[in-house]
Structures are given as C-alpha cells and as structure tokens.
Amino acid sequence: MSVGIEHYVLLSMALFCIGLFGVLTRRNALLFLMSVELMLNAANVNLIAFSFYHGNLTGQVFALFTMALAAAEVAVGLGIILVLYRNFRDVDVTVPSTMRW
Amino acid sequence: MLPIEFAGWAGLAPVYVLVATALVLFAVDSIDPRKTNRTLLAGTATAGSLVALAVAVWFLLAGVGTPQVDGGFGVIELHEGQLVVDQLALFFMVVIATVTSLVSVASYDYMEGHTYQAEYYSLTLLAATGMATMAASNSLVTIFIALELTSLPSYALVAILKDNRGSIEAGLKYFLIGALSSAIFVYGISLVYGATGFLQLEAIANNLESGYGPLLGLGILMLLGGFAFKTASVPVHFWAPEAYEGAPAPIAAFLSSASKAAGFVIAFRVFTTAFPLETTTAVIGIDWSVLFTVLAIATMTIGNFAAATQENVKRMLAYSSVGHAGYALIGLAGLGAGVNDVVMGAALMHLFVYGFMNTGAFLFVGLAEYWGVGRTFEDYNGLSAKAPVACAAMTVFMFSLAGIPPFGGFFSKYFLFTASIDAGMFAVAAALVINSALSLYYYSRLIKALWIEEPIGERDALSQPLGLYAAIVFAAVMTVVVLPGFGPVADVAVDAAAAIVA
Amino acid sequence: MEGIFTYAPAIALLPLAAFVVALCFGNAMPKKGAIAGIFATAGSLGLSLLMLAAVASGEVHHETYYQWAAGETAGHSAAQGIEFTFGILIDPLSALMLVIVSLIALLVHVFSLGYMNAEGETGLPRYYAELGLFTFSMLAFVYADNLLMAFMFFELVGLCSYLLIGFWFRTESAPSAAKKAFLVTRFGDYFFLVGVVAIGATFGTLAFAGDNSFVAQAEAALDGGETLFGFDARTWITITGLLVLGGVIGKSAQFPLQTWLPDAMEGPTTVSALIHAATMVAAGVYLVARMFGYYALSPTALGIIAFVGGFTALFAASMAVVKDDIKQVLAYSTISQYGYMMLGLGVGGYVAGVFHLMNHAFFKALLFLGAGAVIILMHHEQNMWKMGGLKEKAPVTYYTFLAGALALAGIIPFSGFWSKDEVLYDALILGLENQLYLAAYAMGLIAVFFTGFYTFRMVVLTFHGEPRSEAAEDPHDIGWSVKAPLIVLGLLSLTAGIANLAPVGKLLDMDIMFLEMWLDGHYGGLEELTYGAYSDTLAHETGAIAGSEQTTLLVGAALSLGLALSGAGLAWTLYSGSDPAQHTQRLGSVRELLRSNYYQDEFQVWLAEGLTLPVARTADRFDQSVIDGVVDGVSSVSLFGSGWIKRIQTGIVTNYAALIVGGFVGLLVVLGVYGGWFV
C-alpha cells in the first residue's frame, strides 16, 4: 500500500492533537513546552509531506526554519522557566496567578 | 536622489538601521560589560530608531511604494517577492519606529537602577526589527520568521525584571500563550502550503483554486491564531492583560502599540494578498470577513467590558488595548463591501494614532511607577496637583483613546465608525457605539482620579524625569497635532490600503 | 387741537420716567420719589384732559408708533402677513379711561404722602417706583390700539400688582397674597393669551380699530360663512372671545377667579385703592368694553359675561356681609361691583357698564382712601369692631366716606345709583324679552340689598356709636395730603352721575345723557367703536313692562332703590347704638359658609397643594425612579456585565490555553458548518 498524502496529514494531526492535549493537561512548564514542540513538529511533518506532494522544496526549507526557531523558542522559554523557578520555587504553570480578572 | 535607484535592497533601510542599532548596543555592552552608561545606551537606541523613522518617512515622502504612474518609485520587491516595501510597509515602519523611539527615551528613566540595560535596549531594537520586517514580509516564511523575531525578544523583555514576580508571571504567560499560538500558526502555514503549494502570498493567491477547501479553510483559521496573538484579539487575547500589567511599562507600551500594529499589518497583508475575498470564498465556502466581523465585535466588547471595572490602571489600559484591537479589526471585517480602501485605511489611521496615544498612556503609567505612587485608580487620585503637565498629557491620551475631539483619536475612531457604516456593517457600528460609551466611562474614571478626586494621603513633591516627560509630552503633542494634520495621514493610509486591497 | 396728540405717548411715558427716577435716585430725593410720581401723574392727567378735550372736539387719534415684530401668518389666516405693533388709540372710551386712571393715580400718589411717608415706612423709593410702573402699564394698556399690546401691558399690570401687594415682604402673609394674586390672574391670562394667539392666527390682525381690525375681519368671516379652524365662524368667535374673557375674569376678579382680591388687601391701602378703582381690576372690564364689537358678534359669549357678572355681584355681596375687616368688606364690594359692570356689558349695556366703571372708580377710590384714613386714625387697626365713634373726631373723613358709601349702596342721587340702575335697567329690558337674562337681572337685583346692608354696616360700625378701643378714642392726626384727595373724590362721587342721567333724560325726554352721546361718537369717535354700532351688531330685542319704557324705568329704579334702602336700613337697625352686637350667630351654618367664602379658598388651595403638588411630587418620584432608574440601570447592568466578563480571565494559563483551543474549535465548527467542510 502506498502512503498517500492523507496519511501524513492524519499523522501530523494526531501529533498536533497529542501536543495540544499535553498543553491543556500538563501543569509542569517544561512539559508544556515539550507539548508545544510536539505541535511544531506536527507542522513540520505536514510541511515536508506537502513539499513532497507538491514537488517543491519550499516546505522542506521552511521546516528547517521552524526547527531553528523552535530551538530559539526553547532557549528563551527555558530562561523564563528558570526565573520562574527562582521566584516561585516551582515550575507549575498554574501557580503564578496573582494577576487575574 | 534615492539610494534605491541603485539597489533594491536599500528599500529595507529602516530595518537595517534598527538591526544595526541593536548590534551596536550589543557591541557597546561587550566592550565594557560592567559599566552601564544609561545615556549612551538610551541615546543610541533612540537615535537608531529615530534614524529608522526618518528614513521611513523620507521614503514615504519620496514616493517609494507610490505607483510609478503617479510619479513614485513603485513597490520594491526583494528576494522574489518574499519581502516588499510598499506604502503599507513604510506606514507601519513609521508607526513602529515612532513607538520604539518613544519607548527608548522613556526607558532612560524607567530602567534606572535596573540590570541588563544594554540587553534591554538591544532586545527592544531587535523586536522592533522583527516588527519592521513583519511590515515588509510578503511570504508566510518571512512572516513567521519576523513574527518570531518579534516574539522572542518580547518574551524576554516582559520578564526582564527578574526579581519581580509580576514580571515573571507576565513573561511566563506571554511566552506560553505565544508558543501555543505560534504552534497553531505554523500548523496553519503548513495546511495552507498543503492546499496551495506555495508560501509566497501572491503565489498562494494564484493557486487558491487548486486547493482543497476544508484544508485551506482550516489553515486560514489557524493562521488567524498567530495574528490574533500578535494583535491581542479574541480568542488569543488572554495573555495581553497579564503581560501588559506585569511588564515594565515602556515594554507594555511597546507591545500594545508597535507589536499590535505589526500584527495587524501582517493580518492585513496576508488576508488581502494571499486570500482575496471572492476567490477564497469560492474555495472555502465561507466569507472570511464575516469571521472578522464576529471577532471584531467580540474583541471590542470583551476588551471594553472587562476594562470597565478594573481597579489597576495598567490593567485597564491593557484591556482597553484589547478593545482597540477590536476596533482595528473592522479594517478586515469591512472588506468586500466596495469601500475597501476607506475601511482598511481607517484601521491604518487608527493604528497610527494609537501608536501615540496608547504609548503615551502606558508611559504615563510608567511615570507613575517611577514615582512609586501605586497602581490603582485610587493611588492616582489628585496627581494633577503635583504633576499638572504629565496629567494634562494623560488626559489628552484618555480623551483621545475615547475618541473625543479635538484629539487624533477622534478622527481615527470616527473614521472606523464611518467606514463600518459605509461598508454596511450596522452590527459592528452598533457594537462600536455601546463599547465607545463604556470606554468613555472608564477612561473618564482615570481623568476623574487625576483631576477630580482628592489624594488619599499627603504626597511629596514628584520628580520630573526628563526622558519620561519628554516622551509623554511629545506623544501628547503629537496626539493633538495629528488632528489638524490629519489630511496627510489619511491620504497615506488610504493610499496604502488601496494598494493592497485594490 | 389735533397737534395735542403728538404728546399722547407722554401720557404713559411720564410715569415710566417717574419709575426710573424713583428707582435710581429715590433715596436721594425729597419725599423718596413721591414728588417725581406726583409730577408725572399730574402731567399725565393734564395731557389726558387735553386728549379728552380733543376728542370732544371731534378728533380721534389712531396711530402705530412702533413695529414690535412682523412676519408671515401661517395656514388658516386669510392675511399673508401680520405685524405686531405698539400703537395708540384715543377714542371717547380710552380718553375717558385715561382721565380716570391718571386722576386716581395722582390722588393715590398724593394720599401716599400722608399714608406712607408720614408713617415712616421704609423702602419708599421702591414703592413709588412701582406705583409709577403700575400707572405706566395701566395707561399704556388703556390706549393700546391692539390686543397684543393690551395683553402685554395687562401682564405688566399684573406684575406691578404682585410687587405692590407684596410690598411688605418681610411678613409671611403679604408675599403669599402677592403670589396668589399673580397666580390666579395668570391662570386667567393663560386663556387670554391663547385667545390673543387664536385671534391673531385666525384673522391675521390684532388691531382694535380700523378697516383691518380683527372685529371687522370677524364680521366679514361671519358674513361669508367661513369655517375657521374647523368651526363655523360664530362658534370660533365665541370660543376665542371666551378665551380672552378668561383674562378678564382673572383680572376683574369675577367668579371663580375672584379669590385673590380679598387677599390682596395685604398691600398698602393706597395700593388697594389703585388696584380696585382704576388699574388692575378695572383692566378686565375695560378690555371687554374695548373689544365690545367682537363680543357683540357672539351672543353666547355676551350671555356668559352677563351671567358671570350677575352671579359674581350677588355672590361677592353675600360674603361681604359677614366680614369684620374694613378693607375686606371693601374688597368684596369691589368684586360685586365689577360683577355689575360685567352684567351691564353682558346684556348689551355698553354705556351702562362704562358708566358704572367710571363711577365705581371714583367712589371705590374714595372708600379705600377713606379706609386708609381710618386706618391712620386707628393706628393701623383694621377690625371694625375695634372702631366706632370716629364721626365726630374725623368729620372730613366721615362725610367723604359717607358720600362714597351712598354711591356704593346706590342711593339717589349719588353717582352709584345712576349707573347701577342703568345696568339693572338694561338687564331688565333684555330679560323681559329673553327669560334667561331675567335670572341674571334677579341676581343683580338681590345683590343691591346686600350692598346696602354691608355698606351701612361698615359705615355704622366704623363711625357711629361709641369708640370700642383705645385707638378709636384717641385717633391719630391726618394731614392735608390725606384730606385733599378724599374731598376731590367725595365731590366726584356725589356728582359724577350727572354724566348720564338716563332715567331723568328718558322720563323728561331731555338730551342729558352725555356719556351715551360721548360713547356714541356724537362729539367725535371712530364709527365702528360706537355704542350705536355695537347696538346695531347686537340687535337685541328688548321688552318693557306694560309696554311702556317709562313704567319699566320707574319700576326698575324703584325696585333697586327700595332694596338698597332696606338693606341700609336693616344695617342701621342692627348695628347702630353704642355697643352693637354681631348678630352673625343668627345666620347659623350659613355664617361659617360665608365667613369661609364658600370654601373657595380652600378649594383653590386644595387644587394647588392637594392636587397639583402631589401630582408634581409623583411625577418627580416617577422621574427619579423610573426614567432616571432606566438610565442608571443601563450603567449598572453594563458594569455588572463587566464584572462578569472579566472573570473569564482566571489568571491560570492552562485555562487560557483551554479557552483559546475552545475558541478555535468553536470557530472551526461554525465555519465548517457554514462552509460545508464536513461534508
């Protein structure tokens, strides 16, 4: 059986939904971040699959960009999580909730 | 007379100036990391953004982006259309550079005594670079990169007060929501790419018909996640109140004015260039301007209603900023009714004026934080007795934000109102009326606190920090002056809008 | 003589000048402004007499002096434009009235020297200024040549009476009485103004005289059978006429708007004299006479005037019977006497009405000034039961007062007899033909008895018998300025009847009915404003007893004289003697009714405080709670909504993520369904 474009899309969607699920349920900041990475990777899967499908390299190149930016994002994210831990002694994202309403 | 007669790449000169300034700031800091010369740093940042501003204005006046038949230089395309310098881009570069310079000047006093000053300024400039690039981006790739270039320094800037729990909380929330929305955004890009096979906006438009409707529709919807995040619109507006409240006031001003404007410019460009209304409707089976109509109403309503009963001034401004995003969304909601240039032009004008009045308002909050008078309305009571000039400026901002003449906000808001009627959006117009009334209530509450209420306790004389005062007064003067001088603003805005929606 | 009319405006303007002078410089002047007033009114009187002479020589003055406003009429009017002007009309009627008004005003000014200055009142410049303004307003009203100008000065007269009645503003009662006077007359003036507006809008003119007068227009409309404002012409004329009559009823204190007048006694007695005799109250009746041509077109309106007059005459007289305050008695007598005038005019007795107006002006001024003298004598005591025996101590006052009383009671040969008799005679002959009017006549006739009674009750209690208080035993002195006006007026009360000895004239067939000839334009006048013209328009059918005019005349005169004398006689028997009893107990429950003025004051107070005020308060509560409540409610609901909406922002970032995702899923579902993505 040949692997059609639909399968890639389904895979990426599943990946995206798993990531989303993680975002919604994980309270640990690091896990939240990882879930977001998962969602980004879902997009990468799509991009590469579609690149193949359309026969141009744009998608693949863009996937590279995405990865690079994801890394940068993680770098900033980790920095913020670090100061979060310093200030709140916790990396639970639901703890800082002084600002509301 | 223009460098771009020799080289097209020079069209992005404002961006280059900004990024160069950022690098210079890094360099300055690297030479002697232990010494902090505030004047030098703030001066460099301000000078850089002012040069960028000057270049952008010069380009605009010289006719870059103006069609050649009208005696201009035409639109400059770079990298095969990945980046374009047209009137729209330059218009927003002006807004962004203006806000950046105001913020830089104000930060001189605000950041006094804080660490990481050089990083602060260079991050600001980097974010400004990202925003300016967003204005010129004409491909989903460049848009994404520019967007991230804006976002990442912004996260850091919001959280830059490392010992301040509010700042950290704000940074965290901003970052997490930002990460989530950029994931959604990228996924949306991938779907659009899947549906059309291209990422360059005109190319997308040309290949829309070949796409699979639902896939494209979902992609467009998810793209919206990125724009809504940047513009702090429903449904991705949740970060805004917290981020603005917790961030240093100049950064809040920066984000709520410049970053929002940048978000709008890509939204405008993407939706008008890549997804022309009629073609897209034919493919996805639904008129996306309806989507923006709903979002505009929801955004302005949620923003204004939530702002109405705030106790914390900064948070009130934050919500009002959400409300104004709703107003600006009219620019997209009203497309397709035959008056595209006016509708979108009005939104552009609003973002332009907003750059002054909102920045000024947040900077005033920054001034209050600098004084240490407190954060709530009550804490502001009777400030006018001690600082009449700053309070008069703040009054100008508030009335302008409320759309009361004779201030610049009047024209832009009423043009949006006019445009929404012109476009036949009576629901939006009605929502605007209700929200406007409500906003008048909470803006005037602040004026009441400043001028009418008696201070709760004795207050010492307040200092007059030069930078903050200069920025605030300049913003106030501009807010006033822009009213009589609205003619050129309106011309440029309508022309810029006409160029992309035609 | 024609040139004299050049000075006509000065008649009114002189007192106006006095007003300004007294107001601005009164304090610095000798006699606190009285001199200015006296000179001004004397000048007015002199000019008025010259006018009278000019009219007598056959000239009439009718000139527009000033255009107040002009514009287009709209709609219903035949005329295209309308001009509102100030003009002067001096014809026999107004010339006569000018003389009366300026004479009384002059005498009141002189009397005030004794009554106010000598008594050490404060605020005299204000007093004389207001008197001046009062005189100005009334004189201008009298020779106004159109209805609007008349209305304007009619209102100013009201203002001045308000100010003068409230002269002693430091008391509780005077301001209250002033307010009542203005309000009640204002109520009448409301109808008057509607009438003015209606007449102007209907006919496009408000002029009293000339080819283009509203009367002429109305006649033309009648002849043409036009429809005016959806009514046939006569009905509309009746309606508008009655509207104007509203103002008359208010000012002339006719039933049911007479209640303000007795209260108006709170003002200085001099002011009462002026108000009752020549200005405020006279204005109403004068207005009816002035536009008699218009009323003549509407028999219904005239009938109503007659009945109002007849009823008021009787009604007020009955209340005067039980009053203890000398001024109160006079006040009710005024109401009653103006009722006679209205009756006279209502039955078409134009001459009779004007004649009585003239006579009444003299004898009522006399009585009030006399009462003022008594009050001076009595050290400001007004209760008649505290008086008595003043006859010997103040003979001048007594005899002049008596002359006035006899005139008031209608005893031959005093002036009041002649005019009252003529009024009643006119009513009688009309009533003989038209039974309805007989009732009005009957009321007038019965009132004669009461008049005789209360007049002599007053005279006897005040002057006869023994002094019943210390003040009465040792009266205050009075000066020449008090006596002189009394003497002048006393003589006039005695002799004014000569002007129109109608019964004598008719019985002896002599041409001595000077006033009738005067008003009929025999000496000069405007044709359409003559008694003859009015009678032609009216074309009343009159009857006579036993078919003979003379018999009717004699029967009528005998009846009224007899009743007057019997009333006077009854009073004499009841109250003469050194220590008269009150006798009012015999009236039983009627006494309370009369003393309380038929509870009319209570009714009107109830109207104001029991009805209008609660309605106003209810409206206020409604306004505050419902209307304003809605406004505030909108804001409360908004703010409540605000509090609710901002709760979405929980502060927990995971919730935000969920809401964002939820938002997108919601949008996806909606868009998907609309866009058909799920198919």
Next chain:
Amino acid sequence: MMIELLIGVALLGALVTFVAPNRIAGKLAFAISLVPAALSVYMFTAFDGSGNALLADGGVIAFESSTEWIRLGEYTISWFVGLDGISLPLVVLTTVLITLAIVSSWTPIDDRESQFYGLLLFIEANLIGVFTALDFFLWFIFWEAVLIPMYLLIGIWGGPRRKYAAIKFFVYTNVASLVMFGAFVTLVFSLDVTTFALPAITTAMLETGPQAEIFGLGGTSLASAVFLAMFLGFAVKVPIVPFHTWLPDAHVEAPTPASVLLAGVLLKMGTYALLRFNFTMFPEEVISAFAVPIAAIAAISVIYGALLALAQTDLKRVVAYSSVSSMGYVILGLVAFTQFGVGGATFQMVSHGLVSGLMFMAVGVIYNATHTRMLTDMSGLADKMPLAVGVLIAGSFAYMGLPLMSGFAAEYFIFFGSFGSEFLEYAPLITAVAMFGIVIVAGYLLFALQRAVFGPYLLETDYEIGRAPLHDIAPMFVLLAIIIALGVAPELIFDMITDAVDPILENGGEW
C-alpha cells in the same frame, strides 16, 4: 477670517490662561474674553449674510471661509465655516455669556483658577465652532469637544455629587452623539455627494433624496429612519423628556458659571442642531410624518418639566427642570414649521440662554452668600441682598414670559407660529396644552421666590451675610439689559432669524 480669529483667540487665550498664575487668571481670562465678545459684536453689526447657510438659494453666507482638510476615499472633509441669521445671534450669545460667566466666577471659584478659566475659554472656542461650522465633521469635532471642558468643570468645581453628575452627563450625551453621528453618516452615504459639507448635503438631500438603499430602506423610508435616529440623538442633548435626567444632575452639581453656560448655550446646541439638521435637511414629507408625535412630546416636556420643577426644593434644581420645560417650547416652535414657529424657536434659544444664565447667576450669588440652595433653609433674603434678589425676581419674571422681556417675545412667537400651523395637525390643541406651562412656571417660580427671598429673615449663619460685590451683580444687570432690549425690540435679531428661516420653510423637497 473673522471666525478663525474668534476661535483662535479663544483657543490661544485658553492656553495662555492655563499656564497663567492662579492669582491673575480670572482677570486675564476676562480681558481675553472681551476680544471675542467685541469681535462678535462687530460681526453682528457688520453682518452681511442673507438666506440660510445650508440652502444655496441665492443667499450669502457671512464671513464664509473654506479649505479642504482631509480626503477620506472619495469623500472630502473641509474646514468650512460661516454664519447666517440663525447662528450669528447664538455666537454673540456665547461670547457675551462667556465673558459674563467669567466675571461671575471671580467670587465662587477660589481653587485652581487658571485651569478653570482656561476651560471656560476652551469651551468658548468650541461653542463658537459649533455654531459656525458648516462641514459635518468639523461641526462634530466642536460638538464633541464641548464635552471635555464641561466634564471637568462639573467634575472638579462642582457640588457634592459632582462625580456622578459629570460622568452621567459625559457618557449620556456622548452616546446620543454617536447615534446621531451614525444616522447622519448613513444618510450621507446614501446621497449623491462626495463631501461632508452641510450645504452640499442639504442640496442633495432636498433635490434628489437618498439614492442608495441601506438595510432595505431607501428614499422616504430611509430618510424617515435617519430623521428619527437623529432626533433621538439630539433629544438627549436638548433635552427632551424622557431623555432629560442628566440635566438636573449636571445643572445642580455644576459650579455657577458652568450652569450658566450649560443652560445658556449648551442646551441650545441640541435645538440648534435639530433646526440645522432635522428641520432643514429633510423634506416636509418626512418631517410631517413625525410632526404630531414630536409636538406631543414637546408639550409633554413643557408640562412635565414644569411639574418636576414644582416638586423641587433645591432652588437650582427648580431652574434646571424649568429648562426642560422651556426647551419644550423650542421643539414645539420647530415642529410647527412656520415662520413664527421656527423663528420663535430660534429666538427662544437666545432668550432662554440669557434668562437661564441670569437665573443661575442670581442663584449662584445667593448661594455664595448663604451656602445653601434649599428653599426650606432660606427666608427673607430680600432684606440682606436687595440687588441680587431684585435681579432674581426680574429673572423669574423674565422666565415666566413677562412682556417687554425677551422671554415673552420668544414664547409669543412660538405660540403664534404653532397655533396657526397647518403643517402640524391638532396644532391649536397641542399649542394650548403646551401654553399651560406659563401658568405652572409662574407657580413654581413664585413659590420659590416666596420661600427664598420674602418673609421674615430666618437663616442662621455664623457670619454676616452682606451685599454681593459689584462684580457679582454687574453681569446680571448686563444680561437683564439685553433681555429687556430684546423684549422691547425683538426685531434686533428676529429679522435676521426669519431671513434665515424662510428658505427652510420654502424648500419643498419633492423627490
């Protein structure tokens, strides 16, 4: 350039006064305000306009000046000002009243004077703008900008409930303006014009009417809907019952000079706008459909407002509610749509401005001395302050429409114009009902006078109540003089008013 000069002087004066020291601010502002006052009086004498400024029928707009300002798509917004017989008297009223209000502020305002007088001059600039602007956007800028100084004047220098009153005034009238703005812009977009200049819009409206359909409405139905929405918008500003509740609060809490301006000029903005927009731009056909309801509301406003005034015990509130009543007359005159009706309504705008200004000044002077406005607390003031009380009495009678004072002329014109109106059905009946207001107004004012100024002097204060200083009294005498002058010679302004009113009545507007 005269109008620019007027506005410019006021604006510049406002700025100068803002930065002047408190000590001299009052005198300085007075000196500055004399310039616009003198200028406007000069313009009054040099007035060479004719016809109505909005109706291009051979008339001349006086002191006209126009420059293109902003282009919004195909639409042009311009700086376009000029005067006609309707607006000129109102401009003079504004400048004179401001000058007098400044003088009358010298006593009561003893805090932050420079800001206070600066705001007064600022409001003057905007009021002049409202009455002179002939471009919709320009007009609307001035119209809205008036709110700012008034909000601050009430809020800062007002009475105990000033915050509530200020914000209510601000928000309520602003919402109304938005509604009106929306309605009018809708109309403009349906017309064949590419400008917001009012004369052009009027011409297009009357000659061709709406060309486009909006919301399924076109032609007469669209015009009617817009007429109604605009009427509602202006009704708040006027105010007409039941949109009047902001007014008593604002009036009562405002400091005296602000009350003077609020009652004297700001209320006239609403009626002026009604005349300029609703009753000038729309064809008779549209107006007549609403004539009876509007006239009925006007009559209700008169009676209801007067009844409310009757129920008050606060002297200032009495005067405030009576404004509601008086404004009802204006509406009645407008809707009668006759020369005397509309002309009288305009005359009443001026007259009521003077009279209510006078009343508020008098009440203010009394308040300065007694520190109370409650009728129940006062008694016998005539003894203590004869001049102030004398003016109060004169003002009261002017308010009641005493002949030879301007109020009578105004009311008489209105009554005369509306009674005979063929345009308005049931005109005689409605007029007669409304006229009953003259009785109630006498009732409550006389009642108030009796309570407050007559009777024995009873007020207990721990200081001596002295006579008011000359600069408190003088402005009132100036007003009184003008009131009497206009009452004796209404043609001073009535001629120019009717000259500008006539074209309105003649435009048939047949589409």
